[in-house]
Amino acid sequence: MALQSVYKSAWRILASHTLALWLLGLMTLVILAAGTLPQSARLSPEEQAGWATEWETTASWLDTLGLSQIVGSSWFTVLCIVLLINITAGTLVSFSRKLAFLRGTLKPQYELHGSGELSEVPSFLGKKPENIGVTVRMGGVPGLFGLTLFHLGIAVIVLASFWRGAVDFSDYLELSEGEVFSGQPGKFQRLQAPSEPFNAILRLDRAEIEVRDGKYLGEYRAHFSYRFAGGSTKQAIVVSNHPLRLGDYELHPKQNFGYSAWFERLRADGTFSVLYIHFNVKAAEWEKSWVGQKEQMVHFDNTPLYYSMKLHNTKVPTFDLKVSQDSEVIFNGRLRPGDVVDLGTHQLLFRGMVPWMTFNLALDRGVTPIFIGFIITLLGFLLHLLFWPRRVEWTVTDEGWRVRAWVRRADVTFDEKWCSWCHQLGLKTE
Amino acid sequence: MIIFLQWVIAAAYVLTAGMLVMKSRWPQMERAALGLACLGVLVHIGIVIARGLDSGQIPIITRYEDFTVDALSMASVWMLAQWRWPQLRRAGVLVLPIAAFVVVAALTYSRGVFPMSPALRTNWLIIHASLNSLAVGFATLALAVGLVLKKDSVYLLGRILSWVFLLWCGMVAAGSYWASIAWGRFWGWDPIECWSLGTIFVYAFVLHLRMKPQWCEGYRGRLIGVLPFSLMMFTTYGLVFVMRSVHGQYVFQ
Numbered sequence: 180m181a182l183q184s185v186y187k188s189a190w191r192i193l194a195s196h197t198l199a200l201w202l203l204g205l206m207t208l209v210i211l212a213a214g215t216l217p218q219s220a221r222l223s224p225e226e227q228a229g230w231a232t233e234w235e236t237t238a239s240w241l242d243t244l245g246l247s248q249i250v251g252s253s254w255f256t257v258l259c260i261v262l263l264i265n266i267t268a269g270t271l272v273s274f275s276r277k278l279a280f281l282r283g284t285l286k287p288q289y290e291l292h293g294s295g296e297l298s299e300v301p302s303f304l305g306k307k308p309e310n311i312g313v314t315v316r317m318g319g320v321p322g323l324f325g326l327t328l329f330h331l332g333i334a335v336i337v338l339a340s341f342w343r344g345a346v347d348f349s350d351y352l353e354l355s356e357g358e359v360f361s362g363q364p365g366k367f368q369r370l371q372a373p374s375e376p377f378n379a380i381l382r383l384d385r386a387e388i389e390v391r392d393g394k395y396l397g398e399y400r401a402h403f404s405y406r407f408a409g410g411s412t413k414q415a416i417v418v419s420n421h422p423l424r425l426g427d428y429e430l431h432p433k434q435n436f437g438y439s440a441w442f443e444r445l446r447a448d449g450t451f452s453v454l455y456i457h458f459n460v461k462a463a464e465w466e467k468s469w470v471g472q473k474e475q476m477v478h479f480d481n482t483p484l485y486y487s488m489k490l491h492n493t494k495v496p497t498f499d500l501k502v503s504q505d506s507e508v509i510f511n512g513r514l515r516p517g518d519v520v521d522l523g524t525h526q527l528l529f530r531g532m533v534p535w536m537t538f539n540l541a542l543d544r545g546v547t548p549i550f551i552g553f554i555i556t557l558l559g560f561l562l563h564l565l566f567w568p569r570r571v572e573w574t575v576t577d578e579g580w581r582v583r584a585w586v587r588r589a590d591v592t593f594d595e596k597w598c599s600w601c602h603q604l605g606l607k608t609e
Numbered sequence: 610m611i612i613f614l615q616w617v618i619a620a621a622y623v624l625t626a627g628m629l630v631m632k633s634r635w636p637q638m639e640r641a642a643l644g645l646a647c648l649g650v651l652v653h654i655g656i657v658i659a660r661g662l663d664s665g666q667i668p669i670i671t672r673y674e675d676f677t678v679d680a681l682s683m684a685s686v687w688m689l690a691q692w693r694w695p696q697l698r699r700a701g702v703l704v705l706p707i708a709a710f711v712v713v714a715a716l717t718y719s720r721g722v723f724p725m726s727p728a729l730r731t732n733w734l735i736i737h738a739s740l741n742s743l744a745v746g747f748a749t750l751a752l753a754v755g756l757v758l759k760k761d762s763v764y765l766l767g768r769i770l771s772w773v774f775l776l777w778c779g780m781v782a783a784g785s786y787w788a789s790i791a792w793g794r795f796w797g798w799d800p801i802e803c804w805s806l807g808t809i810f811v812y813a814f815v816l817h818l819r820m821k822p823q824w825c826e827g828y829r830g831r832l833i834g835v836l837p838f839s840l841m842m843f844t845t846y847g848l849v850f851v852m853r854s855v856h857g858q859y860v861f862q
Binding site (some may be wrong): 196199200203204206207210211213214215218220221250392395396399418419420421422429430431433434539540541543546549550553556557560561563564589 | 726727728730733764765767768774779782786787793798799800801803806807821
């Protein structure tokens with residue numbers, strides 16, 4: 180018996196409107212904090228390091244309080260789960276009330292009875308039975324279940340988000356013109372392997388950047404050749420808002436581009452690999468001659484080499500290279516296409532300059548249920564706003580008549596009509 | 610010419626608001642006030658159409674265009690709402706000066722035409738931005754209903770707040786779908802995305818709060834629309850100035 184009352188109390192709390200208010204208030208604060216405070220998921224490693232150095236005390240406090248990675252933290256997940264339970268429980272309770280509304284077993288908001296004949300019944304109250312009997316007029320039923328649908332949609336979104344978090348993959352990669360990609364983890368920004376096998380091989384045949392008015396990005400097109408294992412080679416052009424579908428994956432262009440210095444690296448054992456060094460270029464500089472600059476520590480075959488590089492975008496591209504090892508300059512000179520540099524452990528053949536683009540490779544199986552959730556949510560709320568549920572019940576007996584009405588609390592139109600009718604009948608209303 | 614016309618629109622809106630205030634003394638002023646507001650809205654629509662024809666693209670890309678369209682949304686939503694529910698007419702006393710301020714504030718930004726970046730060339734931009742402007746229009750009306758209207762008309766506040774909520778949710782959903790096809794992720798917890806979601810939660814909070822009778826009536830019931838409105842305004846106009854957001858890359862200041 181005691182256990183039953185505990186269950187009942189727990190259910191009452193979980194389904195309560197007050198809990199919903201607390202959760203909504205709390206979620207607002209949490210979401211705004213996530214959008215305002217520096218979040219580790221949003222910052223690049225350099226930005227994170229800069230933030231931790233500049234605001235040492237604040238950063239450590241935020242870390243301690245679990246506020247540096249709000250979304251994805253366990254307490255945020257718990258909050259979402261409690262919200263989900265509250266929505267489900269509250270919806271079930273209100274759904275039973277709505278069924279009672281349909282059946283007319285709730286206490287009516289409006290009721291009037293009398294004896295004798297009624298001269299005229301206004302149209303909003305439906306038809307009174309001619310003889311002894313009961314008539315029920317229902318209207319706006321879709322509106323009755325609008326909020327139920329809305330909350331169901333929210334539950335679908337939350338559940339799909341949990342599932343999505345476990346299966347999705349998304350990372351950026353930069354591809355130069357002529358480069359081949361087959362899912363190798365080293366190409367990704369976060370150096371992580373895709374969560375599901377990437378079964379395609381694709382080659383960026385042409386990277387096309389078009390600039391308008393000398394400084395605005397006009398077109399951004401990537402021409403690809405691709406094929407799946409055992410399949411034939413296909414061609415596709417990828418532009419913004421039209422990703423390339425590769426099995427379960429999608430490849431999206433990101434408006435980040437530039438030129439790469441293109442090298443072939445020849446090892447002493449005769450093997451070679453292709454090397455692209457990317458230089459960012461803004462749209463305003465794309466059609467002009469510019470000099471890209473980069474300094475980088477590079478580890479080739481466990482040998483750390485310090486590279487100081489300059490790419491000159493001229494009619495015939497040139498590449499200034501200074502390579503040092505332990506403060507000793509190994510090479511310092513200007514390369515033209517076809518020039519070879521001997522760096523001891525390997526040789527570099529400068530092939531020229533090609534454009535590169537950034538893409539996002541994404542696998543997002545949870546996104547469809549989330550959008551279904553969005554549609555259910557919006558449709559539900561629209562039904563709630565457009566349809567006003569009304570149930571009017573007339574009862575005629577030997578002794579007289581009775582009219583009862585069940586409406587939504589904020590149905591002011593009905594209230595006005597009811598009051599006006601009562602006024603016509605010479606009755607006073609409150 | 611455009612600058613002059615925008616000042617004329619602002620003057621028409623402010624004058625209408627003034628005439629609506631004086632309506633209690635001279636009731637015949639109401640018709641003239643509505644005529645003036647109607648004229649202002651028509652000129653306003655004309656400016657937006659001319660801008661679209663001039664730039665050859667939907668005029669909701671730059672800050673100037675955004676402010677101009679939002680001001681039009683505020684005035685038009687009030688215009689249509691008071692036509693349907695005449696008791697909302699008085700809300701113009703607050704809505705129209707705000708619209709006038711926004712249409713003049715638009716002039717502080719560059720009126721230059723900037724070609725749309727490839728990611729913006731989609732119908733989803735039109736859906737996303739239009740829903741945003743409509744939500745701003747309804748939210749301004751809700752604010753005015755709460756602060757200006759007489760007690761017996763405040764019942765409309767809940768209904769208007771519900772429409773704001775729906776439009777804002779629609780705006781976020783449309784933006785989210787667009788992000789999924791443009792960037793490969795439907796949600797990235799970017800500052801603007803977080804604040805937009807925060808605004809949804811605040812409106813949901815307010816709509817739930819209104820189910821408690823003590824929050825439906827009295828001064829608390831009237832002030833209820835102020836907080837979500839402030840949040841929406843900051844999310845729409847202020848956030849990109851104080852925080853780096855992926856959305857900021859696409860807005861021409």
